[in-house]
Amino acid sequence: MEFIFYFGDVFSPLSFLLLLGGTIGGLILGATPGLSPTMAVALLIPFTFHLEAVQGLILLGAAYTSTVAGGAVSAILLKIPGAPANIATTLDGHKMAKQGQGAKALQLSFLASAAGGIFGVLLLIFLTPLLAEWALAFGPSHLFWLAILGVTVIGSLDSASVVKGLLSGCIGLWLATIGFDDIMGAQRFIFHPSLGGGINIIAALIGLFAIPQVLTMFAKGRRTSGAEVIEVQKHSVLDATRELLRRPRALGIGTITGSIIGLIPGVGGQIAGLVAYDQTKKFSSEKEKFGQGHSEGVIAAEAANNAMVGPSLVPLLTLSIPGSPTAAVLLGGLLIHGIFPGSDLFDNHPDVAWTFINSMLVGQVLMCLFGLYVAGLAARVAQVPQSVMAAIVLALSVFGAYSVQSSMGDVYVMACLGIGMYFLERFGFSAAPLVLGLILGPIAEANFIQGGMIADATVGKSAYFLTGGLNIFLIAVVVASIAYSAWMELRSRRYTTKEEAQA
Amino acid sequence: MRKLIAGAAIALTGLAGTAMAEDYPERPIMMMVSYGAGGATDFQARIVTMTAGNEDALGMPIAIINKPGAGGRVGWNWFATQADADGYTLAAYNVPHFIAQSIKGGVSYSADSFEPIANWGADPAVFVVAADSPFNSMADVVAYATENPGKLTFSGAGLFVGHHIAALQIEKAAGVKMAYIPTKGGGAAAMKAVIAGEVMGGINNLSDAYRAQEAGNVKILGVADLQRSDFLPDVPTMQEQGLEVDNSSVNFRGVMVPKDTPQEVIEKLAATVPEMFANDRVAKKMAAGGSPMHIMSRDEVKEMWAAREQTLKELLAGL
Numbered sequence: 001m002e003f004i005f006y007f008g009d010v011f012s013p014l015s016f017l018l019l020l021g022g023t024i025g026g027l028i029l030g031a032t033p034g035l036s037p038t039m040a041v042a043l044l045i046p047f048t049f050h051l052e053a054v055q056g057l058i059l060l061g062a063a064y065t066s067t068v069a070g071g072a073v074s075a076i077l078l079k080i081p082g083a084p085a086n087i088a089t090t091l092d093g094h095k096m097a098k099q100g101q102g103a104k105a106l107q108l109s110f111l112a113s114a115a116g117g118i119f120g121v122l123l124l125i126f127l128t129p130l131l132a133e134w135a136l137a138f139g140p141s142h143l144f145w146l147a148i149l150g151v152t153v154i155g156s157l158d159s160a161s162v163v164k165g166l167l168s169g170c171i172g173l174w175l176a177t178i179g180f181d182d183i184m185g186a187q188r189f190i191f192h193p194s195l196g197g198g199i200n201i202i203a204a205l206i207g208l209f210a211i212p213q214v215l216t217m218f219a220k221g222r223r224t225s226g227a228e229v230i231e232v233q234k235h236s237v238l239d240a241t242r243e244l245l246r247r248p249r250a251l252g253i254g255t256i257t258g259s260i261i262g263l264i265p266g267v268g269g270q271i272a273g274l275v276a277y278d279q280t281k282k283f284s285s286e287k288e289k290f291g292q293g294h295s296e297g298v299i300a301a302e303a304a305n306n307a308m309v310g311p312s313l314v315p316l317l318t319l320s321i322p323g324s325p326t327a328a329v330l331l332g333g334l335l336i337h338g339i340f341p342g343s344d345l346f347d348n349h350p351d352v353a354w355t356f357i358n359s360m361l362v363g364q365v366l367m368c369l370f371g372l373y374v375a376g377l378a379a380r381v382a383q384v385p386q387s388v389m390a391a392i393v394l395a396l397s398v399f400g401a402y403s404v405q406s407s408m409g410d411v412y413v414m415a416c417l418g419i420g421m422y423f424l425e426r427f428g429f430s431a432a433p434l435v436l437g438l439i440l441g442p443i444a445e446a447n448f449i450q451g452g453m454i455a456d457a458t459v460g461k462s463a464y465f466l467t468g469g470l471n472i473f474l475i476a477v478v479v480a481s482i483a484y485s486a487w488m489e490l491r492s493r494r495y496t497t498k499e500e501a502q503a
Numbered sequence: 504m505r506k507l508i509a510g511a512a513i514a515l516t517g518l519a520g521t522a523m524a525e526d527y528p529e530r531p532i533m534m535m536v537s538y539g540a541g542g543a544t545d546f547q548a549r550i551v552t553m554t555a556g557n558e559d560a561l562g563m564p565i566a567i568i569n570k571p572g573a574g575g576r577v578g579w580n581w582f583a584t585q586a587d588a589d590g591y592t593l594a595a596y597n598v599p600h601f602i603a604q605s606i607k608g609g610v611s612y613s614a615d616s617f618e619p620i621a622n623w624g625a626d627p628a629v630f631v632v633a634a635d636s637p638f639n640s641m642a643d644v645v646a647y648a649t650e651n652p653g654k655l656t657f658s659g660a661g662l663f664v665g666h667h668i669a670a671l672q673i674e675k676a677a678g679v680k681m682a683y684i685p686t687k688g689g690g691a692a693a694m695k696a697v698i699a700g701e702v703m704g705g706i707n708n709l710s711d712a713y714r715a716q717e718a719g720n721v722k723i724l725g726v727a728d729l730q731r732s733d734f735l736p737d738v739p740t741m742q743e744q745g746l747e748v749d750n751s752s753v754n755f756r757g758v759m760v761p762k763d764t765p766q767e768v769i770e771k772l773a774a775t776v777p778e779m780f781a782n783d784r785v786a787k788k789m790a791a792g793g794s795p796m797h798i799m800s801r802d803e804v805k806e807m808w809a810a811r812e813q814t815l816k817e818l819l820a821g822l
Contacts, residue, residue: 042540042569049553049788136699180573182687185662187609196580197572265695266688320718321695328541328691335546338791342718406533406568407581446687454702457656457682 003125006354010362015058018051019359022062023366027374029063030070033206034400036083037067038325045333053337053349057356060333062363064326068306069113069367073374076105076298077381078393080210080400084201084270085305087435088277090209092290092297099293100233102379107240108295109302110371115244116255116303117364120310123259124317125357131263131311132318138264140451141465145474146264147444150271152481153278154433162489165433168424172437175199175417182442183449194409201270203401203410204417204438208431210397211418217390232379237372243295250296253280254303262308265315265323270439274432276304282484310360317341317353527590527768528563534593534758535586537578539571542689543626543708543794544756548595550788551623551780560779561772565593574661575600576610583612588761590768593620598755598808603663603815614812615762618769619804621776622757624789625797627728627750628669629712629738630657631697631721632704641673641725641744644704648679655681658693658705663819666693666706669727669752671818676746697721708754709734710793727752734793751814755797757804773801 048056076093179198455464659666
């Protein structure tokens, strides 16, 4: 309960001003394509040089919280996921925006973000020691199986058929091998200098999601003379809250999956949203509505990616190991003031530690309030004529891809992947499984190689990867996930044949 | 007419050329860091360049751009092949990393592709074990490795980086075979493997290990440097413990420019940058973050690069 004692510090004038500034600025940065939470926080670090340690961290904490949620804006309205965390949000969110329900989608996403986010920070406050143990429990073999579990999701994710989903996943896995191999330093498929660093995930996200859509919009613009105007339905916040409360399953699964997976160093943040989306879909009574603009999809994805924020800081704050790129940047923000995360932080600088954590709690609420205010206005984006919209999205895409590393190479990568995806989409392939392959490939590979090296020196590969409680549990989940997908596929085939027979 | 224009153009470029050297720098400067935001190199680069905009330094700010990937190869490849050699594109170097990588091959740079400006820090590699490990000195580690050849697993941040060099030197000095496990994700991932007990020990940066020891997670058994560190006065060096390991693996960090940068610009930078590093505010922030400073001039760095290239060639010859 120590944290309540330090709540006052969050509300001192300068601190609160920074909190407000960080939250609003974070929402804007998060909504800008290409500016991931990591980059947004890195951009703010120089400002903290001139601030007290506590104030600097308030700014960073607020910005981290709200950039993650802000990513939903471009994901829903423009179909550009600003970071891997927002991929799952595009699946149903953008469909809703197209149906004129952009305001509703945004309101739901901010409410779900706040609910998930507050739960995550509360976990950080009350269960930190327990969570730290859990974060360390995942060694190379477990991370490998976790990545494989992610691969089993690929088939059922947002595709016309399981086979096409798996094929897109394979393309993603192949794309992930491009570049220098991170462990051995071997060069693979580098046929152009800008591919030396591999395919940048942010540039790929923008290309795969936004560009096909731009091309489609241009293509349509020529066919229909007048601009298609979508009626943007007004949606009251009260209705959105009621809708959220009517979907406790999506909210619960999203929040819990997000918190658990977000905790695992190096993996969590990127796949928490997608795994939560997939789990919610499997447990939902309205499976067929997913991908068609279903509110549960948005709720689960956004609850998960904000629930991850608190737990993802556990390894940093307790063990002084940054578990995610954003945590690494925050570590810099602490070190610059001579504060070492770990026991030093909580014993000698409790004011800094708890004010930082409290600011994330208050930041979640502020983020939600501003987000809801913006939602009504932002949803009007859908009324912009298609041809204008296409130009805007294209400009933002180029800007976003360039800004990742100030490199034109990433823009070319984005353009090539985008054009390729446009044709793939026409054949019923979809971007989400491809991106999942791109994310999971390196995780599975690096952990397999690393685990293999440890295994060869100690107990041997089969004992290392196939024994131990956590390994067996993960393998069981993998098997269950595959079996479930196969069963669903068979069942739906049987139904179609029946219908076809009747017709 | 065409001649006139051509003549004017030549005159103008000539003017611009001389003007450039005199007025340099007249716009903000970019510095490429070949590791991700938040890593030790990035963090230190941001601190040592924070006073660049002061009148007594360069008078123009330095912006950090990260081009991470493959242990630094991606960024340095870019710097050697695509960066403008006009003095507005600097890069941070990590020795022995880039020299070891160029000896190993498969990259488009070597020590000759770059011109050093100044060195700001030296971060020795240290041997760490988990806080509850039975090992209490390097002698314990060597004894275990002698009894169980190839069975002692220890982590480090990749192949052909400072940690790997230290690992090779320790194995060579002790005459034992151990299992070096390179991790993806740099020193942080290697440290996590040690703390979580996935490996029996690890090589890590002194600055990160010092922090982890303060947090009570690890024990530091030895420093791979010629003398003890000010941060860890109680931890003996490898040589004190009878292992002939010199300072070849010490991670020297500094600033460099591409090879064809104008000589006047190099001289101007070489004169101002070490002064900039010596700033009080910089020193205070670096010390607060647990980052050891070691300022060296351009000539000293040149010597150090040459010496490293020599020792690394010998060490890596058998691989």
